[in-house]
Amino acid sequence: MSKVLVATEKPFAKAAVDQIKAVVTKAGFDFALLEKYTDKSELLEAVKDASALIVRSDKVTAEVIEAAKELKIVVRAGAGYDNLDLEACTSKGIVAMNTPGQNSNAVAELAFGMMISMARNAYNGTAGTELRGKKIGIHAYGNVGLYVAKIAQGIGMEVYAFDPFVDAEKIKADGVTPLASVEELYATCQYVSLHIPATPQTKESINYDLLRKMPKNAVLVNTARKEVIHEADIIKLMNERADFAYISDIAPDNKDAYTPFEGRYFFTPKKMGAQTAEANINAGVAAAEQIVDYIKNGNTTYKVNK
Structure with missing residues (x-):
């Protein structure tokens, strides 16, 4: 048996x-x-x-x-x-x-829970900002990306996506604007929600050259894997740009290096998307x-x- x-x-x-x-x-x-x-x-x-x-x-x-x-x-x-x-x-x-x-809906809801908390300054009593009307880019338009798109649309955000493995017409059919390159996605969107897997090709691919293209008051949201982030490059960018924030569903290995950037980062204590x-x-x-x-x-x- x-x-x-x-x-x-x-x-x-x-x-x-x-x-x-x-x-x-x-x-x-x-x-x-x-x-x-x-x-x-x-x-x-x-x-x-x-x-x-x-x-x-x-x-x-x-x-x-x-x-x-x-x-x-x-x-x-x-x-x-x-x-x-x-x-x-x-x-x-x-x-x-x-x-x-x-787990897709759970991960998508966590992404927005973290985004809203960051936008409202962790509810510390000071004035924050709203997500409505902001541009969000979805990096990898799989199951989680679709749920992120639906929630973003409900909030009233402008939704963009880049995924070379998903037909652009399918993305358009969901009311999302497909972009031709990952560089265009990051250059266009104030918020980027990251959903790529950790592979030899993607590890540390989210780096300084890509992230520095993001508009003012940029927020990177990582509910994927910490391995896809070039950790030293994030610290370099946060030192250079006081408007850049990073929120992640798992603390990076160099989490202590973020201490000087209070209010501009948030990490869950363990992976909590699911x-x-x-x-x-x-x-x-x-x-x-x-x-x-x-x-x-x-x-x-x-x-x-x-």
């Missing part, structure tokens, strides 16, 4: 675990749970007889893959999957998947359903490795 292991150092909510278990057991599979583990050895032991694995931000390394002798599929409950060693999965014939779209009850359940249940569909029907719709 197939065994589905949910291994999460940062646990799912109980409601999510209950629904994941219901999906798995209804399909006739065994269910196992490893939560709040403190040592990698616990994960290595737990995966030994697992046919399928669901993780959140947990690192599924080559060592984990090697220990998981029965593993057929691993699913990252969320959109990003840089915590999965895709090459190791492929070498062992293991299908790796993500659950795109399940930290809502709804997203927690949606991503976990989607992962379980994808596992069942793959094992029973061979469906590889959300496969991310070759």
Whole structure:
């Protein structure tokens, strides 16, 4: 019988675990749970007889893959999957998947929560500014980008997007203005909401030359990955431009360097884009359903490795 292991150092909510278990057991599979583990050895032991694995931000390394002798599929409950060693999965014939779209609204709402807080000076009693009428650029127009666009339109912002992998006509159909280059996006928009994945091509690609093009009172909003930011370049720009602000859904490695820029930055204490009850359940249940569909029907719709 197939065994589905949910291994999460940062646990799912109980409601999510209950629904994941219901999906798995209804399909006739065994269910196992490893939560709040403190040592990698616990994960290595737990995966030994697992046919399928669901993780959140947990690192599924080559060592984990090697220990998981029965593993057929691993699913990252969320959109990003840089915590999965895709090459190791492929070498062992293991299908790796993500659950795109399940956390999208939660991430988009967090982006706007941080933007509004920055615009209103963290509610410190002083006069702030409004988002209505401002230009926002969406860098990567995927599931999260679409939700960001919808919220921005509801607020009354002018919405632009750049994504070389999305047809311009589709972007236009959503009432968003597509731009021809990433440079044009940053030069046009006071706010830029960042949604690119961390890949060898994108790491540290958000750099000084790009960010200095942004208009006066620029705000960079990062709910993607910290690795895509050139951290030293952000500090350089903030030293040069007192009007530039940076807000991010995870603190950069050099967060102490931001101390002189009080009021112009905000970092969540840990990655919180998917930290809502709804997203927690949606991503976990989607992962379980994808596992069942793959094992029973061979469906590889959300496969991310070759």
